Amino acid sequence: MTNLNLDAFVADLERLRSEAETALADAIDIEGLEAARVVFLGAKNGRLKAVQKGLGKLGRDDKPVGGQQFNAVKKSVEALFLQASQRVASQSKNSKGVEQVDVTLPGSPIRFGRVHPITQTIRRVSSIMANLGFEAVDGPEVEDQWHNFEALAIPNEHPARDPLDNFYIAVANADRPLLLRSQTSTVQIRVMEERKPPLRIVSLGRVYRPDTADATHYPMFHQVEGLLIEPGTTMAHLKSVLRSFASSFLGGDVRVRFRPSFFPFTEPSVEVDMEWNGRWIEMGGAGMVDPSVLQSVGYDPDEVCGFAFGLGVERIAARRFGVADIRDFYRNDIRFLEQFHDRGQA
Ligand code: FA5
Numbered sequence: 595m596t597n598l599n600l601d602a603f604v605a606d607l608e609r610l611r612s613e614a615e616t617a618l619a620d621a622i623d624i625e626g627l628e629a630a631r632v633v634f635l636g637a638k639n640g641r642l643k644a645v646q647k648g649l650g651k652l653g654r655d656d657k658p659v660g661g662q663q664f665n666a667v668k669k670s671v672e673a674l675f676l677q678a679s680q681r682v683a684s685q686s687k688n689s690k691g692v693e694q695v696d697v698t699l700p701g702s703p704i705r706f707g708r709v710h711p712i713t714q715t716i717r718r719v720s721s722i723m724a725n726l727g728f729e730a731v732d733g734p735e736v737e738d739q740w741h742n743f744e745a746l747a748i749p750n751e752h753p754a755r756d757p758l759d760n761f762y763i764a765v766a767n768a769d770r771p772l773l774l775r776s777q778t779s780t781v782q783i784r785v786m787e788e789r790k791p792p793l794r795i796v797s798l799g800r801v802y803r804p805d806t807a808d809a810t811h812y813p814m815f816h817q818v819e820g821l822l823i824e825p826g827t828t829m830a831h832l833k834s835v836l837r838s839f840a841s842s843f844l845g846g847d848v849r850v851r852f853r854p855s856f857f858p859f860t861e862p863s864v865e866v867d868m869e870w871n872g873r874w875i876e877m878g879g880a881g882m883v884d885p886s887v888l889q890s891v892g893y894d895p896d897e898v899c900g901f902a903f904g905l906g907v908e909r910i911a912a913r914r915f916g917v918a919d920i921r922d923f924y925r926n927d928i929r930f931l932e933q934f935h936d937r938g939q940a
Contacts, residue, residue, distance in 0.1 A: 597651060597652070597653050598648050598651035598652050598653075600652060600653070600656040600659060600660055603645075603648055603649075603652060603656075603660050603663070604660070604663050606645055606648065607645055607663055607664060607667045608667075610634070610641050610642065610645055610667065610671075611667045611670055611671060613634075614630070614634040614641075614671045614674060614675075615671075615674055617630040617633065617634065618630050618634075618674045618675055618677075618678040619678065621678055621682060622682070622685075623682060623686070624682060624686070626682075627675075627678055627679060627682055630675075630678075631675055634671055634675075635671060635672065635675060642667075642668055642671065645664065646664060649661060649664060708931065708932050708934070708935060710923075710931065711911055711915055711917075711923060711931065711934040712816060712907060712908065712911055712923055714911075714934065714935075715907055715910065715911040715914065716798045716816065716818075716907060718843065719796075719798060719818050719839075719843065719907070719910070720796065720798060722839055722842045722843055723796040723818075723820065723839065724796075725842075726794075726835060726838060726839065727794050728794045728795060728796040728820060728822075729794060729795050729796070730795075730796055730797070730798070731781060731785055731795045731796070731797050732781070732797060732799065733775075733778070733780055733781035733784050733797060733799065734775070734780075735774060735775055735799065735800055735801075735802075736763065736772050736773070736774060736775070737772065737773055737774070737775040737780050738770070738772055739755075739770050739771075739772075739773070740783075741775075741780040741783045741784060742773060742775055742776060742777070742780050743755055744890070745783040745787075745887065745890045745891065746779055746780075746782075746783065746858060746859040746887060747858040747859050747884055747886045747887055747890070748858045748859070749858075752858065754776070754858075758804065759776070759803065759804065760773050760774075760776055760803070760804070761773055761774040761776075761802050761803075761804060774801075774802035775801055775802065776801055776802060776803050777801055777817060777819075777904060778797050778798070778799055778801060778817040778818070778819035778904055779819060779859060779902065779904055781795070781797035781799075781819055781821075782795075782797075782819065782821045782859075782883075782887075782902055783887075783890075783891060785797075785821065786821075786823070786888075786891035786892075786893065787891050787892070791823040791824065791893065791898045791900070792823055792824040792825075793821060793822065793823040793824075793900070794821075794822050794823075794824070795820070795821050796818060796819065796820050796821075797818070797819045798816060798817070798818045798819075798907065799816060799817070800814055800815070800816055801814075801815060801816065801817050802814050803815075807921055808921075809918065809919040809920065809921070810909065810912075810920060811920075812908060812920055812921060812924065815906060815907065815908050815920075816906070816907035816908060817878070817904050817905065817906060817907060818878075818904070818905050818907055818910075819902070819903070819904045820835070820901075820902065820903045820904075821883070821900065821901075821902045822835070822900050822901055822902075823883070823893075823898055823899070823900030824900060825897075825898065825899070826899075827882075827899055827900045827901055828882075829852075829862070829864075829881075829882060829901070831901065832880055832881075832882070832901040832903065833850060833852065835901075835903075836850050836866060836880065836903060837850045840868050843910065843914060844868070844910075844913060844914055848868055848869065849868070849869040850866060850867070850868055850869075851866075851867040851868075851869070851874055852864040852865070852866060852867075852880075853865040853867060855879060855881075857879055857881055858884070859881075859883070859884050859887045859902070860879075860880065860881025860882055860883060860884055860901075860902060861881060861882060861884045861885075862881055862882060863879065863880070863881035864879070864880050864881055865878075865879055866878045866879065866880050866903065866905065868910075868913065870913050875909065875913060876909070877905045877906060877909050877910055877913075878903055878904050878905030878906055878909075879903065879904055880901065880902065880903035880904070881901065881902065881903075882899065882900070882901050883899065883900050883901065883902050908920040908923060911923065915933075915934050
């Protein structure tokens with residue numbers, strides 16, 4: 595029997611181990627795994643078996659070391675095979691969804707989201723106004739100067755049109771830039787331009803002003819705009835609608851106060867205050883639609899009249915939820931936001 599050199603035997607073993615490692619790592623399914631097992635660990639013609647035969651050809655002194663080396667490599671290849679089997683099994687579980695479910699394990703709790711308190715407020719306001727007969731309508735947030743100012747009797751030289759008080763949008767070659775609407779009163783005009791009276795509409799949406807953020811101001815906020823055009827409408831109707839709205843929205847008999855004010859598009863005009871903890875908080879503006887506005891949309895002011903109001907949604911939400919600073923609505927702090935839940939409304 596020819597003697598086999600120990601170094602060559604060990605080198606053979608090492609090559610086998612390395613090739614087995616690659617083949618098992620490459621196996622991606624049970625079939626690939628089985629093929630690699632047959633090649634390396636097969637009882638009849640496996641490569642380990644073949645190398646084992648070489649043991650007998652080692653010189654007598656080399657046999658103990660050769661035997662140890664052989665056993666170590668065999669164990670290592672078996673361990674690699676086990677590892678690869680576990681990997682293939684877990685991959686096929688994940689991809690085929692054949693995982694055995696242990697129904698006795700505790701489940702992972704499902705996290706429920708909450709509707710943002712401003713969205714809750716918008717939905718609730720719409721639903722109360724719908725009960726009062728006001729149809730919800732929408733308007734664009736990017737407006738032209740006609741709808742944001744001119745049709746509302748806000749002339750060119752009016753301070754409300756100052757570039758420092760508005761977000762104008764530069765449009766190439768346009769002598770009249772568009773702007774992010776600064777009030778929802780734009781929607782009154784858009785609806786009146788398209789429809790004939792009688793009208794009862796409510797519009798809720800975002801408006802933008804470069805105001806410094808503080809406890810009652812934010813540069814992006816929401817308004818709720820109401821418009822009612824019907825023969826015989828008076829300020830008494832306006833106040834009773836606002837009072838019904840405030841009592842439904844805030845609960846209880848909420849006192850509403852009118853303070854004389856000025857808006858170019860209403861005559862007379864008032865500031866609307868609501869009582870909160872013994873204090874009066876300004877919620878918005880209102881008044882009888884100015885005849886010049888009715889004219890600008892093609893209505894005859896001798897035949898039709900009506901009222902309009904615009905309230906700050908963040909302010910009424912703050913009042914309802916007892917929030918002292920409207921900036922908290924937009925800090926995105928989940929611990930703050932998850933406190934608010936209008937049952938049945940959100
Ligand atoms: C207006 O915007 C008028 N369009 C309201 C109106 C409508 C009057 C129809 C007459 C007829 P004013 O600028 O006051 O009015 O804003 C109305 C309300 O929006 C304010 O009372 C306040 O509640 C809210 N508001 C105004 N600025 C901000 C701001 N920066 N952040 C949050 N809320 C604001």
